[in-house]
Amino acid sequence: MQKVRKAVIPAAGLGTRFLPATKAMAKEMLPIVDKPTIQFIVEEAINSGIEDILIITGKSKRPIEDHFDSNPELEENLKEKGKLDLLELVEETTGLNLFFVRQSYPKGLGHAVLQAKAFVGNEPFVVMLGDDLMKDEVPLTKQLIEGYEKTHASNIAVMRVPHEETSRYGIIDPEAKADEGLYNVRKFVEKPDPSEAPSDLAIIGRYLLTPEIFSILEKQEPGAGGEVQLTDAIDTLNKTQRVFALEYTGERYDVGDKFGFLKTSIEYGLTHPQVKDDLKEFILELADELEEKDGAKNEAVGSLEEEIIEE
Ligand code: UTP
Numbered sequence: 183m184q185k186v187r188k189a190v191i192p193a194a195g196l197g198t199r200f201l202p203a204t205k206a207m208a209k210e211m212l213p214i215v216d217k218p219t220i221q222f223i224v225e226e227a228i229n230s231g232i233e234d235i236l237i238i239t240g241k242s243k244r245p246i247e248d249h250f251d252s253n254p255e256l257e258e259n260l261k262e263k264g265k266l267d268l269l270e271l272v273e274e275t276t277g278l279n280l281f282f283v284r285q286s287y288p289k290g291l292g293h294a295v296l297q298a299k300a301f302v303g304n305e306p307f308v309v310m311l312g313d314d315l316m317k318d319e320v321p322l323t324k325q326l327i328e329g330y331e332k333t334h335a336s337n338i339a340v341m342r343v344p345h346e347e348t349s350r351y352g353i354i355d356p357e358a359k360a361d362e363g364l365y366n367v368r369k370f371v372e373k374p375d376p377s378e379a380p381s382d383l384a385i386i387g388r389y390l391l392t393p394e395i396f397s398i399l400e401k402q403e404p405g406a407g408g409e410v411q412l413t414d415a416i417d418t419l420n421k422t423q424r425v426f427a428l429e430y431t432g433e434r435y436d437v438g439d440k441f442g443f444l445k446t447s448i449e450y451g452l453t454h455p456q457v458k459d460d461l462k463e464f465i466l467e468l469a470d471e472l473e474e475k476d477g478a479k480n481e482a483v484g485s486l487e488e489e490i491i492e493e
Pocket of ligand 1: 192193194195196197198199200209238285287288289290291293294311312313438
């Protein structure tokens, strides 16, 4: 059995949900407190045993390449000023086995993944999307790799979502469970209307795929939204070889839209050594202010406040 060594991170989308911030900057560089979202993804890959990472970039993606490169001027400056803790942070993102390729036009996620064909060759590999940050005892990418080691087949991570949100995701039509947390799948459908969704199990941005996906992607016609959809190619792959769905039970932070991004920033801030105390105080003050203003405590702020007080 081949070892899973390679990861592909597509980061060539237009990021329209964050405009105007993403007009001249990649959405993957937007920071959660102080760390660009793409760095969380690279860390998950490395913590899962991945050796080589390909980032698919597009227009305005130069800062991603620079972020993972050395910056001698900055490093020298931090050394001179004795800011060794900051130097360590800056150096953490260099010296990794990272490769870059451009997707010349954002024709969809399936088309982006196709750009990785030469890099991947004839090996199983993982695809990791920057819109979802995951936190679990065993990193989700590692769980998928362990799934591959058992099944020797493609595994796609899924999670239950509210039924009315199925049109935002790829959704699976699950068959009988193959193993604990692992489903056989009848069909993969991209962004179905809730009235037609075969289940509430949504694809959540981590895929372990066999290289046979590439010959399918080469022929894949545009699907939902006029884009070449990875989900459609996976559905075709599932007709010739088994593709399992692995149900993820850890924490997922959706940073692909504004509200999810804000919530994640607050949750991460509440564990960040430099800002957590001030942030807690600020939220408690804010909750009181809102209570005074609205007469009733806003539900979301109220539950966050409870969480903070319980700690
Ligand atoms: P999204 O649909 O979330 O990304 O694609 P987007 O298009 O950048 O964002 P919005 O919807 O306009 O705000 C999921 C992932 O696939 C990548 C994106 O960069 C994102 O990480 N992607 C999407 C590509 O690399 N190329 C594409 O053509 C489309």
